[in-house]
Every structure is written in structure tokens, then in C-alpha cells.
Amino acid sequence: MSIEYLGLSEINGPLIALEGVQDAAYEEIVEITVDMKEKKLGRVVEIYEDKAVIQVFEGSDNMSLKNTHTRFTGRPMEIGLSEDMLGRTFNGIGQPIDDLGPIDTIDKRNVNGSPLNPVAREYPRNYIHTGISAIDGLTTLIRGQKLPIFSGNGLPHDQLAAQLVRQASLGADSDEQFAIVFAAMGVKHDVADYFKRTFEQSGASDHVVMFLNLANDPVVERLITPKVALTTAEYLAFEKNMHILVILTDMTSFAEALREVSSSKGEIPSRKGYPGYLYSEFATLYERAGIIHGSSGSVTQIPILTMPNDDITHPIPDLTAYITEGQIVLDRTLNGQSIYPPIGILPSLSRLMKDGIGEGFTRKDHQDLANQLFSSYARVGEARALASVIGEDELSDIDKIYLTFGKAFEEQYLRQKETENRSMEETLDLGWKLLSMLPKEELDRVNTTILEEFYHPSEEKN
């Protein structure tokens, strides 16, 4: 088993090739010793006959064709798991970097995971209260959902994610265990520090497992980071019955790393140079969220990605949104008006919302109210476009009302403080208060009986 191969036949970026190999398996992990001292890990990414191509996680620095010893472990990439991981910090491939020693465990899992059988899934129906009106009211987050934040450089996605972590609660009646798995891929030191501080300040840090692959850490390691994080999350959720919120940031760096490695492997590129399997690769990550029958835990994912050039049709946000169950899109114009959180509600969506709100969950008017707010706010956009052509004064009366409504919606409903935690009741009532600015015949998305009960324009005026 423990044959060591001396030397290499090729080094190309993070990829090395080895010839004369016997009995190597696809995706097996190899241990490489450089100059008899430095240890590195790698993974077999291609085999043809006796030639194996290996991707080195720590990068191929210091390696030459002669100074390496390579040993095949016979196992795929595994990580040892334990509840003791809570409160600990690891590097991008799951090795402790907080000087608190190794994790002592016999529970090992393949980081690639396996697809969750749709038959074994339970359809997510319980909402998570976040205290942010734009999310609770219009794009409700459901336990077991994967809901990404689409952002751009310079937008406050980190603050929003931190606020979500601070405020997300399973409801007052719940005494279930809640923990956070945080995976940073290619993020700046400041960002990682910001999250660390936030977790400490909110007293959550002993419920957080952090995996950090920072911007100057090896690129290949980045490909493993989300897998290690999700394997940990699945373990804590489905074997230890905890509710896990996974934050993955920044998925754009992950995709960039994938492209870099793909191109050094000489693969045929598809859109914008990304490999053809980008969708499948994303899917194997994002689909690792959900709830299993018979287990009381859950994995909820909030991946964060920065859209290159704010382009939502770029392959990274595009493919992500085809897999995830909705998206929260941050808007640069709102941010420019200092509205926090700058959530552009029209392109935002929560696909699981419809089954987790309404009578028995939030309130019976929730769906109709949300539909009407979306529809009316879309109308605001039309009125604004018209106003920019013919001027506000020339607008019809109803269009003028919409302009006022739009302003009020952004100032009162969207805008809130970073520490403000609104109750569901407050969010819904605020929605009705804003709708009462509009005449009744404009509210065409609301069921007649609900309108009777909740729409009271005259009272609001008093």
C-alpha cells in the first residue's frame, strides 16, 4: 500500500503529473513530501493508464521534478468530524489553525458527499425570522432553503449576512440547537476578521465553525473549502440534530478557482472560459441543503457571491439562481441613496416562501400583501421612467401617488438599522400602512375578503 514514488514527470501550475503509477484511484488523496520536510496534500484528478494527474492543494511552490516523494493514501478526501468543532477555526481543507490542537474523532466522512435522495427529503415549510422587513415580508427565508445573496463589489453584503446571523431565529417557541458553519473562499483578511468580530460580539462564536481560505491562500484549496464546510454542516445537522446555517462567501472566488484549474488541465472551456461542468459543480454544493425525514436537524445555506460588473446574467449568478431556491439581489442605486439594506426587491425571490407563510405560519394576508407590494413597486418603476421623460409635473394623478408611495416604501419598509429587529407583525402592518397610500382600485392582487379586513386608508390618515 505505502509505495512512495520519487520525483515527478511534469509540473504545471497547481497540477503535477506522475508516471509509472500502479493502483491509483480516481479522486484519491495523495500525500506529497517536498525536500523531505514540507508536506502537501493533493488529489488525483485524471488517470490514464499509469499516468496520474494530481492537483496539489497547497500549490506547487518549491516542488521540482526530483525533490518529491508521493504516497497514495487509497482514500478519497476525508475529514474527521466531531461536535468539538464548534467554536474552532480551520483552514480551507479542514486543518485546525487556531492552535487548539487537532480534532480527536473516529467519525470520518468523504467531503464529496452523496446526493440526497428526493424520497428522503422533507419539503421545507418553517420560516426563519430574520427581523429584516424586505426578507421576512417579501422573500421569506425558510429552514432548509438555499437562498444566495447576489451582490457587487462595494455593496454591504457582509453586513447583511452578519445581521442575518445575529437576528435569525427559529421562533420564540424553539429551544432547538442552532449553529453556524462559515466558509470563506478567497475573501480578504478584513472580511474574515469582520465576521469573526461579529460572531464574538453577538456571543455566537462558540456555535460557529469557521473554515478560512483567504485571498492569498492557495487557489486549489478553495475548491475543497465549501465541500469541507458542507460535510461538517451535514454531520452536525443530520447526525447531531442541529439547525445549521451555512454561509459561503465568496462563490465567485470558488468559480474563478475552478476556471483556473480547468484551464491548466487543458480542458475545453464553455461560457466565458468556465468549464462545462460549472453547473454540476455548483449543484453538488447548493443541493447539500435541506431537511431529511426522521432527522430533526436542517441545513440552510446562504451563499454570497459578487456579480462581476453587477451583471446578473454572468454565468456565476445565472447558474447559481437556476439551482438555488431564489435569490436576494442587492441594488447599487439604493445603496447610493444610503438605504440599508439595499435589497432590490423586484429581482429578488424566495421560491419556498409560498408554502411557509400564511395562515398557521405567519398571517393569512401575507401572500396577497407581498404580491401587491411587488406589483405596486413594479408600477413605481414605470412611473419613474415616465417622469424622467416628461417630468414629474406632467404625470397623471395616479402616477404621482405611485411616486410618493415608492419613496415611502424605500424609506420606511426597506430602510432599517443594522441593529433593528422587526417582528413579523410589524413588517406586515407596515406593508398595509404603505398600501393604504394607494386607492383601493389599484390593489388588484389582493383577495376581496382580505382587502376588506386589512385595507383601512381612512384610519391611517388620522
Place this chain on the structure above:
Amino acid sequence: MENKMMNLISNTDNTKGIISGINGPVVYVKGNTGFKISEMVYVGKERLVGEVINLSQEQTTLQVYEETTGLKPGDPVTATGDAISVTLGPGILNNIFDGIERPLGDIAKSTGAFIGRGVQVDALDTEKKWKVHMTVKKGDYVSGGSIIAEVQETSSIVHKSMVPPKVEGQVLSAVTDGDYTINDVIAVVQLADGTEYPLRLAQKWPIRIPRPVSSRYAASKPLITGQRILDTLFPIAKGGTAAVPGGFGTGKTMTQHQIAKWADADIIVYVGCGERGNEMTQVLEDFSKLTDPRTKKPLMDRTTLIANTSNMPVAAREASIYTGITLAEYYRDMGYDVAIMADSTSRWAEALRELSGRLEEMPAEEGFPAYLATRLSQFYERAGHMKNLNGTEGSVSIIGAVSPQGGDFSEPVTQNTKRFVRCFWGLDKSLAYARHFPAIHWLTSYSEYLQDLSPWYTKNVAHNFIDYRNQIMTLLNQESSLMEIVKLIGSDVLPDDQKLILEIAKVIRVGFLQQNAFHPEDTCVPMEKQYRMMEVILYLYSRSKALIALGMPMRILKESDIFERISSIKYDVPNDKLAMFDDYHKEIDAFYDSVMEKNA
């Protein structure tokens, strides 16, 4: 013991190969192995299922339907002798399979909540005894497609077991009615060359080959879906093809779910191809609870699900579409109207692209292989309203979702799909943003079946149905050109007759085109009500137009709430109380009179 012997014998007969290289789902075998193209193979020690996709003197190329982690050069590959096939027999309905017809329920029993590798499960339950009624007896002459036995498969569907295509001869023996498993021999046929051919409840069929039929019929009946914009404006025929393209969040899956729930097909095959796991769970949960409005039986009893979610192996995703269409054809052969939802064909096309990239084929547009269009056409051409081999009439309708990259309809999958489908239901982002659902845009969508189906609508709904439909379309088109002007100068300057068009078009959009899938009455609307709704809207238009012609300004007309009243008919008139429409006509008359009186 006996089984083991059988295995040993068959193994020695099979050709074998040795793995030489692995790259993702693509595996290479060295030398000329004697494998056949499209043959099913078992790969490695775990016996992963694979298929032969390329042969040469030097090397055989396989695609593997499971994760290839851990495979090694030197591992064996065993051929099965058969093309990649599905098992067709009772037990398909009210079930959920992966892309190569392995029941997910049994996989869960065998490997738990997560799907393991190399799972050996039977496609259909081989233990279950079905109550069989034989429809042939000794001495009967049977040929391909002849129905030999009937089984009540689910509460709503009678399963008809048939002689496989190309088998023909005299029945030498047949069992009596009773309880049999799918593998029991229930009849024996003597073929022309004298050999005896055993018939069972189940048969196999290769997924990439269409099941043969006698002839094709022209499209003549619509597939009624209960969705107003589809049934009235852009109908699809039974045996027709439709594409539902739309960017993310525009409601492709929702549209597919609605059709799968309410379409008047006998059988629904729902293929979740590279989509979300939770969505398949939702279909499974919802359809078990909902009842079919026509048979009053659970919807799952007429449904089969193929779930190859996005994180399952990519090669099986490619196969799932073919598995689905083969199951659909099988039920068509029994004389049923089958509708297959493929959600989404773009994921299937991407699976082709991914495999093509791994094979290092020369890419064509956007990295898709050059044979994309051929594959798409082969798939959509398997739809049709057919005369089956046994003389019965059945149909397969295909409704394929397309997920264009960036929501841009000019990309290759959408464009090539457009060439091979006759219905195009284009979903629109701005409608979805304004939560106008279904977000099918009336200006970009079309149906080529309208001509073919006009006689049916005239005969079965109303003689002026098509006329009304065209009037509605005209109003919507006029609105769109007027909106161009409004965008530039505002609506105040328009003359009153044009303001009226905008107002009526709004009633059509809100009151007719928007349909609430979560409202118990509105989720599925009978044809009669769709017609009456159009009628009352057009009546309101003609009366209002008369008032405007008399010089009444739009402002006065708007003082009444009649426009809102008509817009909410969809909620206010229950589907079984269509007599209420007469009251609305009276209300419109009263509105006309009161305006005349006040402003005379």
C-alpha cells in the same frame, strides 16, 4: 444456488474489458473490447452502471451513470449484451425513479437518505403479485402491440400488457386469470421460425429507440390544461410539442406543475432533469394529496416521476429524458393520452455539453456540441398523436422547459428548440418581477396548433370562440402599441377611445391572463368559464365603446367600479356556478343605462 449458477454462466458469456483511464464521468477501456455501441456495461468492482458511447480499434469510451471516485485503471468492465433499457410493466405509476429507472424508494431502503453507488435494485417490484386478467387464449394469433393481459395498476389506470414489437405468432399457451409477478410467464407464442417466445407482464425497451407505431394522426384535439392563457390564447394539441423558456424565477417549474396537475391527459410523466431536489419532493408530496378533478382519484395514481436532480451524476441526467419519453410511449401504446413534462431540457443540453467537453469534441456554438440540434429534434419528434400497432389511438405531448442562460432567448438551446416545437410559451422577466403569473408573455408566445384546433373549439366550446380569442389578442396588441406612446408622453393626452382600450386591456391582463395557482377556484378553470369570461369582457368593451362614441369621457365611465368587478370574476364566480355570468351582463347593461341617464 440456482441463481448463482445462472450468473456464473452469463458472466462467462459476456465480453470484458479493463479500465485504462478515468476523467469525471468518462471512462476509457483499452483496446478493441467487442462491446457494442449504446450497450449497458458494469464498471469497476462496485459494478457502476455505464454505457458505451464510442468505439475504436485502440480504445472504447464509456459514460458512467454514477460517481467515478475510486475507480482504478485495471478495474474490470463487464458488458451486459443489452442496450441501455428500461423495464416496462405495472408498477411504473405512482412511483419515483432516478434517470435510469431505478426506484428511489428502494435505493433509500438500501443506502439510506443519501444515494450510494453501485446499488443493485430492480426497476419494478418483482415480488408483488398483480391481479391479472388475461385477454388472449391458446390459439389466438398475436402480433407486436397485441394486448395480452390487463392489470388494475392504480385506482385510476388499467395497465395493458402487450406483445413486444416485432414478435408475432400463435399463442401456444396462456395462464388463467390470477395473481402473477411481472416476471412470471403468462403466455407463450410460437414465432414464424418455430421457436417459442415467452411473454411476461413486463418487457424491456432500449431508451434511445422510439417505440414503433402504425401511423400518425394530424393534431385535432387540444390538451386542456385549465390555464386560461394556454387553453384560450396558445393551445397545445394532444400529441403536440411546446417549449416553456424563461430565465430563473419566471415560473417555468410552476407552469409545468400546473399542467401536470390539471391537464386532461390520462398519464403524466414528470421528468425533473438536473433541477432541485426540494422541487421533486414537493411534487411527490403535493400530488399524493391532490385529486384528479376528472377521476376523483389521487393525482399520483396517474403520474410517474423521473428525478435526476442537479447533484446526481451528469450522465444519468442525459439519460433521464430518454427514460421519461420511453415510459410515455409505452402508455401511449396502451391507448392513453400521455403528457410528459421535461424540466429542464437546458440541463439535459448542458449534460451533453459537459460530456462532449470531457470527450474533447470540437465545440460548436457556446461550447455545445454540434449535434445538439439533432438530439433535440430526435427527442421532440417522439411526440405525436398516433395509431398504435394494436389499432388503439394514443398520444404523447411533450412540454419542455428551457432555462436560457441569462434569460436570453437567442442562445442555442432556445433557438434550436424553437425549430422543433410548435408551441412557444415565452416567460417574461418583467411580468415575473411584477408578480404577474403565469408570466407567459402574450406578444412573444405563439401556437401553431390554433388552425388545427379551431374546428374542435367551434364544435365543443362555442361557434364564436376563435373569433373572441382573436379579438382579445387584437386588444392586447393595440395596448402594446399604445403603451409605446404612453411611455413617451403619458396617458392623459390619449383620446378617450384609446384610453378605453388601455382600460379593457388591463381588465384582460388582470382579470383573464393572470391566474392564481393557489386559489382553489382559479387554479384550474373549465373551458366553458374561460369562454364566458372572454364574452363578458368583450361585452363590457362593446357597451363602453358605445358610450364613448356618444361622447362620454372615460373619466365618467371610470366612476363606476364595473371594471374592477369584471376583473375579479375569476375569484367571485365559482367554476360550477356559471349562471352567475348572466348577472354580470345585466350589471353591464345597468352601468350603461346609469351613465346615459346621469349624463344625458
